[in-house]
Amino acid sequence: MKTFLYLTGCLCLFLKLSSAHLVFDMSHDFSNATHNWPDATKIKIIPSVAGYAIPDLPEDDENNFWIEVTDIVGEVHLGTHLDAPVHFAKGEWTVDQIPPERFFGPVSIVDLRHKVKDNADYEITVNDLAEWEIVNRRKFDPLIVLWTGWGSRWADRSRYMGTQSDTDASNLHHFPGLSRDGAEWLAKHGGIHGVGIDTASLDYGQSKDFMAHRTLLKNRIFIMEYLNTDGLESFPLVNPYLIVTPLKITGGSGSPVRALLLSQLPDDSTSKASRVLIPSRVTEAGIASPSNFVPMTMNGRPMFYPISQQPDRSLFLDCQRMLRIQQLLG
Ligand SMILES: [Zn+2]
Numbered sequence: 001m002k003t004f005l006y007l008t009g010c011l012c013l014f015l016k017l018s019s020a021h022l023v024f025d026m027s028h029d030f031s032n033a034t035h036n037w038p039d040a041t042k043i044k045i046i047p048s049v050a051g052y053a054i055p056d057l058p059e060d061d062e063n064n065f066w067i068e069v070t071d072i073v074g075e076v077h078l079g080t081h082l083d084a085p086v087h088f089a090k091g092e093w094t095v096d097q098i099p100p101e102r103f104f105g106p107v108s109i110v111d112l113r114h115k116v117k118d119n120a121d122y123e124i125t126v127n128d129l130a131e132w133e134i135v136n137r138r139k140f141d142p143l144i145v146l147w148t149g150w151g152s153r154w155a156d157r158s159r160y161m162g163t164q165s166d167t168d169a170s171n172l173h174h175f176p177g178l179s180r181d182g183a184e185w186l187a188k189h190g191g192i193h194g195v196g197i198d199t200a201s202l203d204y205g206q207s208k209d210f211m212a213h214r215t216l217l218k219n220r221i222f223i224m225e226y227l228n229t230d231g232l233e234s235f236p237l238v239n240p241y242l243i244v245t246p247l248k249i250t251g252g253s254g255s256p257v258r259a260l261l262l263s264q265l266p267d268d269s270t271s272k273a274s275r276v277l278i279p280s281r282v283t284e285a286g287i288a289s290p291s292n293f294v295p296m297t298m299n300g301r302p303m304f305y306p307i308s309q310q311p312d313r314s315l316f317l318d319c320q321r322m323l324r325i326q327q328l329l330g
Contacts, residue, residue: 024235026145026196026227026242026259027080028154034079035157035200035226036166043074076254082194082246083202083223087253088213095252098222102193106141107242107261108132109232113149116176120162122148123179123204129186142193143242144186145261148176151198151229162205177204183215194244196224196259227259238264 028034034043049069057064076095077083085092110132116122124146133139153159157166162174177199178186186192195202195216202223203212216223224244241262246255 020265022236022263022265024232024261026261028226028228030079030256035161036078037200038167040075040078041073043078046071076249076252076256079256080226080228080259081254081256082244083217083225083254084252085217085220085222087217088210089218092217093220095246095255096248096250103245104243105143107143107145107240108141109145109147109237109240111147113147116148120174120176121204121206122176124176124182125179126181126185129182140189140192142191144192144195145227146178146197147229147232148198149229150175151227154230161200173205175199175205177207178202178212180211180215183212187215187219187221192221194222194224196227198227198229201225224257224259236263
């Protein structure tokens, strides 16, 4: 159970939120079972001390007490974590140098599940990203989560990584990721602090050049990976707000994080509207960019018409549906 009612009032951070909101934990368990990347130092959680302080005394003696200490070993880029710019950009910010005010804020959740479900090698396009801004009639928030649905595959390494082995070369990896063009579009977008994904890497599994990493990180946009989205479909996304908390590791290339997604308590009409997707025939026509539409009227009815397309009745109908969606959201 990932959601619970969280009452505010003690945390001034949430002043803009309502007096009560819901929390979704976007973190996978950080454990010895965390999926490894080839050649990475595996996560090991080691209980180095666990016992009563004075073995010769009875456990319930008032002078005895329990003591437990845990050691951790492993690469910082495993499990739900954050990549600092220096990870792929020499001389750039290490994790302790990222301004902390970038670790929380409104978040745009981009639902891509229907696009990637039949293609584990899918690369998220510029159009996929632009659609979110059309449907929501606004620019992306400072934080973005790319929701592929892979977070629900976590329990099955073969389905999550594309291979059962955790030592084979990464050419066996199959999971969706952000395309180079998509990363360049986000880098030029402005105002974006961090981009997350619910797979093992922002670049798709078959990537050899890691252009999505290189492009975002050199522009000081941090990356969040291995986010947990299992069950997110039943979580309301009303003014969603994300908090990620990397450790302040001196000179660190990244850090494990606790990623918490907050939602205001749902009002039925708002939560339904936030889940409406743009009609697929409009997106398949490759016209999903706000600048490609012009408002017009036809037979006295308002609609949006794609500038570059020849009149097509099916597209007219879909654009009318899109207008209704926008009115609902507006
Ligand atoms: Zn990474």
